[in-house]
Amino acid sequence: MRAAVFEKPGEKFRIREVPTPAPGRGQLLIRVKRCGICGSDLHMTDSHSCFHPASGAIIGHEFSGEVVALGEGVGPEWREGQRITALPYQGCGRCARCLSGEPVWCSEVRSMPSGRAQGAFAEYTLVGAAESLRLPDSLSWEEGAMVEPVAVGLHAVSLARFTPGARVLVVGAGSVGLTVAACARAAGAGPVCVTARTDRRASLARWMGATEFLLNDDQLAANFARVAGGPPEVIFECVGLTGMLDLCARLAAPRATVVVLGACMQQERMMPILPTMKELRLQFALCYSRRDFETALFMIERGYIDPLLLHTDTVDLTRFPDAFEALRQPGAQCKVLLDPGR
Ligand SMILES: [Zn+2]
Ligand SMILES: [Zn+2]
Numbered sequence: 001m002r003a004a005v006f007e008k009p010g011e012k013f014r015i016r017e018v019p020t021p022a023p024g025r026g027q028l029l030i031r032v033k034r035c036g037i038c039g040s041d042l043h044m045t046d047s048h049s050c051f052h053p054a055s056g057a058i059i060g061h062e063f064s065g066e067v068v069a070l071g072e073g074v075g076p077e078w079r080e081g082q083r084i085t086a087l088p089y090q091g092c093g094r095c096a097r098c099l100s101g102e103p104v105w106c107s108e109v110r111s112m113p114s115g116r117a118q119g120a121f122a123e124y125t126l127v128g129a130a131e132s133l134r135l136p137d138s139l140s141w142e143e144g145a146m147v148e149p150v151a152v153g154l155h156a157v158s159l160a161r162f163t164p165g166a167r168v169l170v171v172g173a174g175s176v177g178l179t180v181a182a183c184a185r186a187a188g189a190g191p192v193c194v195t196a197r198t199d200r201r202a203s204l205a206r207w208m209g210a211t212e213f214l215l216n217d218d219q220l221a222a223n224f225a226r227v228a229g230g231p232p233e234v235i236f237e238c239v240g241l242t243g244m245l246d247l248c249a250r251l252a253a254p255r256a257t258v259v260v261l262g263a264c265m266q267q268e269r270m271m272p273i274l275p276t277m278k279e280l281r282l283q284f285a286l287c288y289s290r291r292d293f294e295t296a297l298f299m300i301e302r303g304y305i306d307p308l309l310l311h312t313d314t315v316d317l318t319r320f321p322d323a324f325e326a327l328r329q330p331g332a333q334c335k336v337l338l339d340p341g342r
Helices: 039-045 140-147 145-160 174-186 202-207 222-230 244-251 273-278 290-302 322-327
Strands: 001-003 016-017 029-038 062-069 083-086 124-128 133-134 168-171 192-196 212-215 234-237 258-259 281-284 311-315 333-340
Touching: 001 311, 001 322, 016 192, 029 083, 029 140, 062 124, 062 140, 083 124, 083 140, 133 290, 140 145, 145 174, 145 258, 145 290, 168 174, 168 244, 174 192, 174 202, 174 234, 192 222, 212 222, 212 234, 222 244, 234 244, 244 258, 244 273, 244 333, 311 322, 322 333
Parallel strands: 168 192, 168 234, 192 212, 234 258, 258 281, 311 333
Antiparallel strands: 001 016, 029 062, 029 124, 029 333, 062 083, 083 133
16 A cells, blocks of 8 residues: 655655555554644654654544454444544553543553554554444545544543633634634633634634634733633643743633643743742643544534534645645645545
């Protein structure tokens, strides 16, 4: 099969012929239909990253696909031809973490985002049957590949534990920030403001459900208070660059919650007295549970959230390496999907 192979940080992916994997016990082999490029893929493969995949790894963790082969021990509910998405983690299937639908915390986890299990920037990939979800016929392959990013948003919102009507600020207007804004709105937040350095995504933020878009400049605190009626009670940090935690601490209301989704992979400096003076709750967020995936699927199917608003381009494997590199610079693209079968 053909796959986009990671060489080393700062270098483009290479499209190579690699062996098609065979499904092991409890696994499904899927033909990948779409796989989204995530901000964490960009961070991880950046030359500054301290956390990059091994050379030769295949990453990609936001996908939909069609079941083409079943491994041993897979239950009778699975058949060839089924349309699925899956959590990009495969756990042991026996421990408490796996049984509660959170394989990411399993001590034997194999992770696609890190490249320790083969990811979906390829024609085929393997998923755990226990981690897979059937896609309803009404959902497109594109929507199927967007279940994962929506689950990220839902998980972050559930960790924030806010009360209905809370004043919410989302820092960052990338696909994570915009998805979080949509999920916060759906979960009963009051004003939900998205902020970014440029207003390129202002309309998109409003389409996704933000009540307001604000420029991230030195007037941000004043502008937020003006439109929301006070400082933010919940802040979602969705940028992942140094200096962001300090910014959130400065903007937050006393006893606010800061949920950190931005995958910052550089040393961060912050002044601890700031969050202390406000008794802030700093909550880091990683991934999702199977339950978050189920809720994301339900919300997309019922129209509570339309992640396709974020989808700006689909590329084949040949165009993939350049399209991936182009996302490192700000531009018109938001969510770019790979269609490896094209
Ligand atoms: Zn992702
Ligand atoms: Zn386990």
